[in-house]
Amino acid sequence: MGIGPDEFRHVLGHFASGVTVVTTWDTDGRPTGLTASAFTSVSLTPPLVLVCVDQRANSYDAFRTSGRFAVNVLAAGQEVLSRHFASTQADKFEHIAFRTGALGLPLLPDALAHLECRTVHTYPGGDHTIFVGEVEAAGVGQGEPLLYYRGGYGRLRVGDPRP
Numbered sequence: 381m382g383i384g385p386d387e388f389r390h391v392l393g394h395f396a397s398g399v400t401v402v403t404t405w406d407t408d409g410r411p412t413g414l415t416a417s418a419f420t421s422v423s424l425t426p427p428l429v430l431v432c433v434d435q436r437a438n439s440y441d442a443f444r445t446s447g448r449f450a451v452n453v454l455a456a457g458q459e460v461l462s463r464h465f466a467s468t469q470a471d472k473f474e475h476i477a478f479r480t481g482a483l484g485l486p487l488l489p490d491a492l493a494h495l496e497c498r499t500v501h502t503y504p505g506g507d508h509t510i511f512v513g514e515v516e517a518a519g520v521g522q523g524e525p526l527l528y529y530r531g532g533y534g535r536l537r538v539g540d541p542r543p
């Protein structure tokens with residue numbers, strides 16, 4: 381028995397998620413980041429979130445060494461940013477505007493929300509590493525969320541319930 385990676389990916393694709401771009405600084409002082417949907421809240425008090433980062437990602441070492449990361453929750457109009465940060469392009473911030481947040485982390489303008497975190501735990505998670513961050517600053521923007529489902533992007537339909 382067991383399940384192969386293709387089937388596993390196919391099944392997991394049926395779990396609809398939001399999309400984030402997780403950012404940090406590398407050891408050369410350059411901003412870096414990747415698109416990530418493996419993001420979740422962990423604890424309310426203290427405020428903890430986690431993100432799972434592939435150990436083969438180019439930006440992985442930066443997340444390990446910097447000790448902090450920001451989560452940018454993408455808005456519906458930011459599919460291009462999601463695709464961009466899901467690439468392996470060397471300097472992904474070369475033509476991307478960002479501002480520096482309260483903790484000095486790179487934040488994407490027009491994101492639906494952002495959280496700036498100090499890494500407080502790392503756990504092995506197969507070929508990924510689980511980074512647990514304590515949220516030290518956060519804020520929200522405006523708009524609708526970008527969604528990801530079965531390998532494609534979507535958005536909430538008008539009439540769907542909203543808080």
Ligand SMILES: Cc1cc2nc3c(=O)[nH]c(=O)nc-3n(C[C@H](O)[C@H](O)[C@H](O)COP(=O)(O)O)c2cc1C
Pocket residue numbers: 399413414415416417418419432433434435436437438439440462465466467468469508528
């Ligand atoms: C919608 C979506 C969600 C993704 N979620 C994750 C994730 O949670 N963790 C991860 O490590 N990679 C995830 N990826 C893949 C990375 O974004 C991709 O491997 C990227 O090229 C890594 O960039 P880097 O090698 O420059 O660090 C996701 C990609 C997409 C399109």
